[in-house]
Amino acid sequence: MGTRAVPDGSTRAAVLRAHEEPLTLEEIGLPERCEPGAVLVRIGCATLCATDVHLWRGAMSFPGMLPMVLGHEMTGTVEAVGVGATDALGRVLRVGDRIGWSESTCGTCYACTVLRRPVGCVDRGYGFRQRADQWPYATAGLAEFAYVGPRAEKVVIPDDVPDTWAACAGCAVKTVLHAFDRAGGVRPGASVVVQGAGALGIVAGAMARASGARTVITIGAPDARLDLAREFGADLTLGLALDPAERREAVQEATRGRGADLVLDLAGAPGVGAEAVDLAAFGGTFVIVGSTGPTPERLPLGTVMGKELTVVGSLNGDVGDYHRAVEFLRDFRDRFAWDRLFAAPVGLSGATDALTAMHRQEQVKAVVHPWLP
């Protein structure tokens, strides 16, 4: 536990001041009172995500973003409450409630109102848009306290859900659920190929298994992650040392020569798209989640046509997906040992090492507990 429980206008945080440099432990600002709809929380834990690593390393960056606090998968216990603050399901928030939170949406753009698809909101508020030296300063996970603004989507966490699970439901798990929704679900008996063996890929394998897939095949690296993927339901794993033709042969064999009914790109590496199209069965579906960059990939459109594939893009999910992600982890707690996904927790001073370990693929989900020494 830390040495101070009540914030007084500032909070300790691990601040990103320069890409690829160690985070610095500093006191940064913290609003002293809550606007209507906002709450102030004491962070329970933060789990790190590949986006945090990209932001740290500068692989993902934009002008004027620093200094900032990383961490967009986290939970906190409410310390102070603004007027009328509720969670996304209308539950009135009170001091002591444990919540998670995620991107805000505007509620009044075409995507929000007419399409009813808030993931397409034109004014979606992400944690990484918040500078640490501008009000309200501390809104992210690598800090002792955080301010959760009126429009941030908040979700009360059920008592039986650990902090780590709830934290990663807020980005990784909801992204996977949203992807399966976009895919139209898994038909029982389907064969599923998951590209990527990080947290998203492993959870996707579990989700496919839980949905009645006959065959779940995970492609990725390193071996330790593939082992974990098998613990979480993959029947077969294929490493990156194999060449695409070898992987294709293995997938054909495992699918009785038909190819995969569903392929999910949760990796985003070059070549992933073309391999997905190659591995898919006639009439199959390919969901693009991981391929985020602006660079075009070479994709054989003639094969998309000839196999009558359905290729769908999928963003990271909305607060409804967040809610369902928490429920999914609860529902299948007896089936999958979710705790196996998480590294041993470290304090704020260990956050840089945690990012490094994530980058080296030594950990699937690093956990930062800001009150550890």
Next chain:
Amino acid sequence: MGTRAVPDGSTRAAVLRAHEEPLTLEEIGLPERCEPGAVLVRIGCATLCATDVHLWRGAMSFPGMLPMVLGHEMTGTVEAVGVGATDALGRVLRVGDRIGWSESTCGTCYACTVLRRPVGCVDRGYGFRQRADQWPYATAGLAEFAYVGPRAEKVVIPDDVPDTWAACAGCAVKTVLHAFDRAGGVRPGASVVVQGAGALGIVAGAMARASGARTVITIGAPDARLDLAREFGADLTLGLALDPAERREAVQEATRGRGADLVLDLAGAPGVGAEAVDLAAFGGTFVIVGSTGPTPERLPLGTVMGKELTVVGSLNGDVGDYHRAVEFLRDFRDRFAWDRLFAAPVGLSGATDALTAMHRQEQVKAVVHPWLP
């Protein structure tokens, strides 16, 4: 009318013996009797399709294909009937019936039986697999008579549907209907971009209009075809002399800044895929019909993801689509002047010129009437 009405083991045909060379008018074999389920027809007319042009020029070719007879959009009047011959809807065929026909399917592969998607049949029989010097010789449209085998999908043509309409329903129009089905239809008020101003593109524009689209935009060339596209329902046409950024601006303006809800690739030219993704609205759909080659295209997967697009491949449709294509032409005969699609008919001796005119984009649908002199 021709000089001979009854076949006697041979038929006059325009035969493709060498790519890019004139077709030669020859007598080729014709079965003297019909197997069970087969019929022998006197050709009414054939309409030419881009595939015919590709086959003629050798842009599409395969070993040992020549000599062959072109023409896979056609109608014929039944001259002789095999035991138990019916059309695809079970109507018993009799001498004098007018029919169209298209690809056969095996009925017993995974796509036919389990997926119920016969366009994915592993043993689909196309006219261009038939050599003119091997039994049953004459199965294609550029001949006076043709043998229509037991498994070819036959459709009785209603009396009020002209030969030309029925012929092109068998490939071009059914392909368009199938593409709209794959797209999930057009939501009334949607904006639709059609890439391509050939027969497929023009019919697709009409189909979008007939389905309640607010805005139909056709991209293509030459100008005469764009003019025709406007006659068939396009609100706006954009030529290939514009650069993609100019076309994008025009589409944004015509769609109130949102982009197109539906984009259909009926062109297949390089760059079509990337432009489609660029023109699509958030949540939009892109149907790939025209991009048939094995060469990968550069496609911005990150945009497919970021806009949550749905990209679907679409083949040329099955006999159910054929049936519906004939009905579509009938249903909207008062709304669209279908006859405007067709060039003046020529005899078999004019077929090479017709292919040339198609290749030069001087005609949208060339018509060959084998009994014209």
Next chain:
Amino acid sequence: MGTRAVPDGSTRAAVLRAHEEPLTLEEIGLPERCEPGAVLVRIGCATLCATDVHLWRGAMSFPGMLPMVLGHEMTGTVEAVGVGATDALGRVLRVGDRIGWSESTCGTCYACTVLRRPVGCVDRGYGFRQRADQWPYATAGLAEFAYVGPRAEKVVIPDDVPDTWAACAGCAVKTVLHAFDRAGGVRPGASVVVQGAGALGIVAGAMARASGARTVITIGAPDARLDLAREFGADLTLGLALDPAERREAVQEATRGRGADLVLDLAGAPGVGAEAVDLAAFGGTFVIVGSTGPTPERLPLGTVMGKELTVVGSLNGDVGDYHRAVEFLRDFRDRFAWDRLFAAPVGLSGATDALTAMHRQEQVKAVVHPWLP
């Protein structure tokens, strides 16, 4: 025009004090200032809906509802604006803007947040829940001015859309659009039966026609409405004097013996469900919009099973449907003479007669212009 343009804490309204009695013209309260997000409007017009008639007659009632002001399809011009007031699409509202508005939703219930289907909101705010003697008094259409609260869903009306169209888009037309969405749209070439020849039924016939239906058949009464239905796209109308077997025969004939691909209940009368199931084709869809009462209907479930029908319930639509309803009327203004739906406008003193005319089916859409004498 009326004699007073600026409200001063009250407004003239036609008040329902006792069911089946004439509305009384009274001054009722009007908030003098707008809460944040609210606006005060001068009513442009109100169009009456069957629900208004039911409420007036007491066919639909609930304890303590009176006195109330009827009218939930209306437009108004903004006279005063609360802080931060925008329409549902985020357009900042200013004095002089013309708007329509409809039911509010809570934004935080399971239907709003997780299902993203706000029509299922557990706390949907309807105009008829507002008593005329309780703050904020005047929120409905049969008044000179109205207060439009922060949560009411507002829509700015484009200049080229008349008041009458915009008003009825807020209930009747959006309900029809929502119903077609629930039906999964109309496949071009489909046959559609519309049960009911009121405003909903007539607009549904137009919508089916605009969506590419081959055959549109409207069942209803009286004859004048059936005539109007034909003006709005119905190919065939069937009166209630025919017995169900006669109507069935007519539908079978008009659909080539297959029955209707889509049947929409926009009538709600007893027997409508069983007839819909009877008229539907194998694999057809039946949308229930009009059958609102708690009394069970006799429905042949064995036929629903045997024909593999899809029966879907459909509520009145959300603000996205409202937006699209306005667009639909604009998009098809050259095709359908929408003004033919509306009776000659009357002032508030004519409202009771207008309700009576609606009840007697003498008018399809009564129009009340509160500033007429």
Next chain:
Amino acid sequence: MGTRAVPDGSTRAAVLRAHEEPLTLEEIGLPERCEPGAVLVRIGCATLCATDVHLWRGAMSFPGMLPMVLGHEMTGTVEAVGVGATDALGRVLRVGDRIGWSESTCGTCYACTVLRRPVGCVDRGYGFRQRADQWPYATAGLAEFAYVGPRAEKVVIPDDVPDTWAACAGCAVKTVLHAFDRAGGVRPGASVVVQGAGALGIVAGAMARASGARTVITIGAPDARLDLAREFGADLTLGLALDPAERREAVQEATRGRGADLVLDLAGAPGVGAEAVDLAAFGGTFVIVGSTGPTPERLPLGTVMGKELTVVGSLNGDVGDYHRAVEFLRDFRDRFAWDRLFAAPVGLSGATDALTAMHRQEQVKAVVHPWLP
């Protein structure tokens, strides 16, 4: 084992000559040679289905149906083969192959060809249309040998699938798979209510569980079947001694007050429809499989509308479903103890007792092994 292995123009069979009377063991005709596409099989086993019981008792009957042989879920080993006989997936049939078979379809009606939904075939051939005294006499399961005609849909059974499983895949299990398809699948985390605790209901519970349902609730009787339902994945079972209000309360509690996302009628008893509508959540789906009679049920259409339910009818599935049903049993053999569904096998002389036991709900699936003494 029986005393005779090779048929010679007749076969022993248990013949239904009068409803509710014991079946009589007789020699009936058997074709001595196979038409093209047909095969002759030695029956492996037959499993009985509720339809067999209905036919036996006369609860389901039609003029001139007797004498007939019951049994439409069965397997057989090929003894003789007609020219060109294959199974539905094109596998050439040879003496010694083990197959199952089910309803034939015409392949040329509107449902078969245009809708691609052969369950709606206008000329579907069912076993119970075959009289035992008319050629080809023996096509059903309660006999030592059977003739399987050219158009009957045949499926080769994999070696690792026991006869009992393969037999009941041909009706019960495929019906359940088809119903889930019609429902659009199960969204992981969904709550599912199964009405009926017979073979269909128990398999449906397993299917829901296998598809990722959070909560599976089975309603039915007697207690022994509800116990079995729990073994096959139901979390909660509700007996018929409870009144509907009590069941409703239990379902509400088990679904966090929201009701069931999916309700499947696999019972068909009076009142089932109204209870399903009552138990469903807003936006839920209700699949009608069991309600087969012509008598209308009272159904609250206003609730279907108010909850925006989707009610779908579902027939018994096609041969693609049959194929998938066999695969489903294989795929989940480690998860569900399928053998627990089957009673101890009896010979043909025990068939009447088996029907009685089924009727008394003492057995879920009776098994007749015709070669047992």
